[in-house]
Amino acid sequence: MTLNRRFFFHKGAFALAGTTAIPGFLFRSVLAQSTPAPKHRLVVIFLRGAADGLNIVVPYREKNYYVMRPSIAIPQNQVIDLDGFFGLHPSMVGLKPLYDLGHLAIVHAAGSPDISRSHFEAQDYMESGTPGVKSTGDGWLNRALREEDLRAPQLRSAFRAVALGSEVPRTLAGSIPATALNTVNNLQVGARGPEASLAASAFEAMYGSSGDHILHPAGEATFDAIKMLRAANPEQYTPAAGADYPNSEFGNRMRQVAQLLKASLGVEAAFTDVTGWDTHHAQGGVNGQLPNRLRDFSNSIAAFWRDMGDGAGNITIVTMSEFGRTAHENGTGGTDHGHANMMFILGATVKGGRVYGRWPGLDREQLNEGRDLAVTTDYRQVVAELVERTMGTTNFDLVFPGASLTSKRFLNLA
Amino acid sequence: MLNFRRNPKAGKNRAGLNENYARELMELHTLGVNGGYTQADVIQVARVFTGWTIDRPLVDGQFRFVPDRHEPGTKKVMGRTFKENGEREGRDLLHFLATRPATAHFVCGKLAVRFVSDNPSAGLVNRMAATYLSSGGDISAVLKAMYRSPEFWSTDVYRGKVKTPLEFVVSAVRAANTDVANLRPLANALREMGMPLYGSIPPTGYKWDAADWVSTAALVGRMNFALALAANRLPGITTAWTSPPGAPSPQSEEARLEALLLAGETSQTTRAAMLRLFETQSATTDPAQPVSGDSGLQNRAPTAPERPDRLLAGLLLGSPEFQRR
Numbered sequence: 001m002t003l004n005r006r007f008f009f010h011k012g013a014f015a016l017a018g019t020t021a022i023p024g025f026l027f028r029s030v031l032a033q034s035t036p037a038p039k040h041r042l043v044v045i046f047l048r049g050a051a052d053g054l055n056i057v058v059p060y061r062e063k064n065y066y067v068m069r070p071s072i073a074i075p076q077n078q079v080i081d082l083d084g085f086f087g088l089h090p091s092m093v094g095l096k097p098l099y100d101l102g103h104l105a106i107v108h109a110a111g112s113p114d115i116s117r118s119h120f121e122a123q124d125y126m127e128s129g130t131p132g133v134k135s136t137g138d139g140w141l142n143r144a145l146r147e148e149d150l151r152a153p154q155l156r157s158a159f160r161a162v163a164l165g166s167e168v169p170r171t172l173a174g175s176i177p178a179t180a181l182n183t184v185n186n187l188q189v190g191a192r193g194p195e196a197s198l199a200a201s202a203f204e205a206m207y208g209s210s211g212d213h214i215l216h217p218a219g220e221a222t223f224d225a226i227k228m229l230r231a232a233n234p235e236q237y238t239p240a241a242g243a244d245y246p247n248s249e250f251g252n253r254m255r256q257v258a259q260l261l262k263a264s265l266g267v268e269a270a271f272t273d274v275t276g277w278d279t280h281h282a283q284g285g286v287n288g289q290l291p292n293r294l295r296d297f298s299n300s301i302a303a304f305w306r307d308m309g310d311g312a313g314n315i316t317i318v319t320m321s322e323f324g325r326t327a328h329e330n331g332t333g334g335t336d337h338g339h340a341n342m343m344f345i346l347g348a349t350v351k352g353g354r355v356y357g358r359w360p361g362l363d364r365e366q367l368n369e370g371r372d373l374a375v376t377t378d379y380r381q382v383v384a385e386l387v388e389r390t391m392g393t394t395n396f397d398l399v400f401p402g403a404s405l406t407s408k409r410f411l412n413l414a
Numbered sequence: 415m416l417n418f419r420r421n422p423k424a425g426k427n428r429a430g431l432n433e434n435y436a437r438e439l440m441e442l443h444t445l446g447v448n449g450g451y452t453q454a455d456v457i458q459v460a461r462v463f464t465g466w467t468i469d470r471p472l473v474d475g476q477f478r479f480v481p482d483r484h485e486p487g488t489k490k491v492m493g494r495t496f497k498e499n500g501e502r503e504g505r506d507l508l509h510f511l512a513t514r515p516a517t518a519h520f521v522c523g524k525l526a527v528r529f530v531s532d533n534p535s536a537g538l539v540n541r542m543a544a545t546y547l548s549s550g551g552d553i554s555a556v557l558k559a560m561y562r563s564p565e566f567w568s569t570d571v572y573r574g575k576v577k578t579p580l581e582f583v584v585s586a587v588r589a590a591n592t593d594v595a596n597l598r599p600l601a602n603a604l605r606e607m608g609m610p611l612y613g614s615i616p617p618t619g620y621k622w623d624a625a626d627w628v629s630t631a632a633l634v635g636r637m638n639f640a641l642a643l644a645a646n647r648l649p650g651i652t653t654a655w656t657s658p659p660g661a662p663s664p665q666s667e668e669a670r671l672e673a674l675l676l677a678g679e680t681s682q683t684t685r686a687a688m689l690r691l692f693e694t695q696s697a698t699t700d701p702a703q704p705v706s707g708d709s710g711l712q713n714r715a716p717t718a719p720e721r722p723d724r725l726l727a728g729l730l731l732g733s734p735e736f737q738r739r
Contacts, residue, residue, distance in 0.1 A: 166632055167627070
């Protein structure tokens with residue numbers, strides 16, 4: 001790092017080799033045209049860090065749950081009962097009405113068949129949709145959009161696939177252009193100064209005519225996104241009455257997902273993530289670190305649902321986390337990396353009010369490697385059912401290569 | 415790292431082990447995820463490190479070994495036996511891990527991605543790894559092997575890297591010979607670009623490949639930073655854009671600034687995009703006419719820049735060429 005930058009520059013006048021291949025998928029959106037709303041929208045929320053599913057959807061009739069978690073278990077009389085066996089963590093009271101209305105379904109003991117306990121590897125596998133295969137270049141949600149295009153080309157929009165955050169997540173990486181933005185309200189170039197518009201048009205021309213195989217497509221997509229967002233005028237946004245988003249990073253993200261969905265931008269797939277789940281230390285039982293995170297999580301989703309109002313009719317939300325956590329608590333009041341986890345599925349057409357999936361049990365011989373909740377539902381079965389119901393996916397091998405998924409094994413939850 | 419990863423407090427209780435530091439030591443800092451260790455090895459490494467802790471971690475404490483918390487007995491990691499030896503066990507284990515061939519490949523692969531290309535060739539990494547092993551992990555010898563490799567000097571990897579936000583911000587300030595009396599605006603810009611100083615949340619540290627740093631949000635952040643820096647709009651951060659006397663033409667100013675900021679290596683298309691602004695301006699007599707009909711970004715008629723050198727410098731720093739190294 002002590003090398004002088006000019007050490008590299010002064011090597012001579014090399015051509016910009018290998019940078020002239022411009023991908024054929026590039027597109028120009030129709031300027032300032034509002035895009036018709038897709039018939040269906042899928043919102044994916046990734047809980048990064050491995051959420052402790054056993055303290056989120058609590059198997060409160062399992063005696064062994066209390067044996068293995070002496071200091072962090074949720075007492076039976078404190079869970080929010082769901083079905084006489086499972087109960088929600090008490091800080092998730094915001095989600096209970098959605099469960100009672102039949103919009104919220106839960107799959108327990110779901111996860112990836114890969115046994116990795118590495119956050120980075122497991123997230124990568126879950127997002128690529130090909131557990132155990134490192135060479136996959138794109139993400140399952142991008143492939144689902146492509147599969148839809150192959151059957152019936154969809155209207156192209158810079159916002160068809162959008163992620164809140166500073167980078168396009170692995171889940172959305174691929175040949176269908178995806179837009180990443182930190183916040184929806186400050187996406188403009190040259191915001192200040194009399195030369196702003198001059199600079200913006202010069203940058204647009206530069207990136208538009210550049211031969212750089214990475215920066216050219218990224219630049220074109222960026223200026224498309226800026227124009228569409230400006231036309232949609234999201235600064236004017238006020239959430240619906242009663243939609244009280246927590247003033248937190250995740251709350252703000254869900255509010256902005258609602259903004260984007262309500263604006264006529266043609267959003268079909270939205271992605272956001274929420275961190276802070278890697279509770280190795282002092283995670284808390286009824287109160288504490290994890291409960292605070294859960295309150296924020298459930299109140300943000302509840303606010304989003306209320307905010308969308310009638311617009312929620314064609315929205316499906318699915319949550320996932322790279323793996324679960326050990327059934328036993330560890331020596332520092334937390335839990336270590338485990339295996340199976342829970343998934344939330346929220347949607348007006350979801351057959352909610354139920355906890356789906358075969359429960360593997362928490363007796364020692366029932367645990368994966370004697371320590372973790374076993375996976376009884378491949379998360380790809382759940383996701384495949386959702387993309388079939390929303391996008392009409394028929395070619396599951398394209399979306400989840402190597403998984404041999406069929407609709408026969410769907411849980412029929414949507 | 416010990417503090418960040420909360421090493422176990424209760425060592426004698428097997429169920430109370432905290433595996434995290436053990437896993438991340440092998441996965442992220444030595445062997446790599448395919449480095450040949452198993453879950454059983456993770457548990458064994460966690461046992462070796464029982465008793466390793468930090469004295470008063472919240473007040474900048476020092477490393478401390480607490481014998482009472484160390485799990486007694488022999489441990490076995492990847493076929494190597496570590497006999498009961500207190501603190502020494504952990505030190506021996508670190509040496510063992512540091513000298514594995516998998517570690518050599520993992521560390522050298524990271525160095526090659528850092529300095530050469532997002533996809534370094536196996537030949538380069540193998541050569542570096544061989545040097546790592548033969549030199550006992552001497553990183554300067556490894557880097558020399560890298561610099562002396564043909565892959566390092568190949569035209570294929572010339573400007574093959576997209577700058578990280580930190581590289582972008584620092585290189586902009588250095589190229590412009592900017593006077594930085596206040597670091598805060600630079601730190602803020604890095605946070606907005608997703609790379610806060612000393613703020614990497616994952617224990618991997620920040621990534622070095624383009625895919626992580628090129629997105630809509632990131633590009634907008636870079637272009638805006640370039641314009642703000644060049645126009646001296648960041649408080650306490652000043653660049654003296656000393657124009658030559660007289661009224662230099664946009665072409666000569668562009669050439670001068672391009673030489674200063676990009677060693678004169680800007681593409682024809684980028685150059686044309688900048689100079690077109692000045693042509694349009696002098697030709698525009700109708701103030702309502704937009705600069706370019708298809709851009710749609712104009713809210714008002716353009717005004718002639720007071721200081722064309724600053725606008726040009728901002729455009730050069732935000733250009734596709736300046737994003738590469």
